[in-house]
Amino acid sequence: GQSLEQPSEVTAVEGAIVQINCTYQTSGFYGLSWYQQHDGGAPTFLSYNALDGLEETGRFSSFLSRSDSYGYLLLQELQMKDSASYFCAAMDSNYQLIWGAGTKLIIKP
């Protein structure tokens, strides 16, 4: 079957760096996306990796290793507004997104 595994919850301190890991198993794989969702809100796109390596977008970076079926989202200089759930989602051979269950990021002052 198809599945993505990510930690259910991560806690970090304001100003620190946090990494959210994701491992995937899908039938066909085009790339790994990351979405952010605040409580009561809709998911919003953060990043996408199709090739191995690191993609940087401001305070957020995302990494992919296709050989290890693994990726991570790195958030730097954490701010209280980064408190949200973060989802990894893998694009399968039908161009459909298969979603992980999400990681709730708790930021303490």
Next chain:
Amino acid sequence: NAGVTQTPKFRVLKTGQSMTLLCAQDMNHEYMYWYRQDPGMGLRLIHYSVGEGTTAKGEVPDGYNVSRLKKQNFLLGLESAAPSQTSVYFCASSTGGSSYNEQFFGPGTRLTVL
């Protein structure tokens, strides 16, 4: 440019009732999707469409039907609602058909079936 909009935002149904959720997008996207999200879970794909007049089943299609008569609209129907369909429903759209497939989401419809 409103992006993706959903109607209604909230709804309470009794078991056995029917309803239609409407999704509209003004970005001229080819692909549209209906997801459901249950507490503490990721999104699960119900149905999707790769263009006007086309629909396809996703991961959890049972109990739902869809139609895409116009490119900008994607309707999700529940013919006979069940308590198990209590969920938050999100519509999304994308340009689709490529490995880069950012999806744009509507604000969601919170449905409770009693």
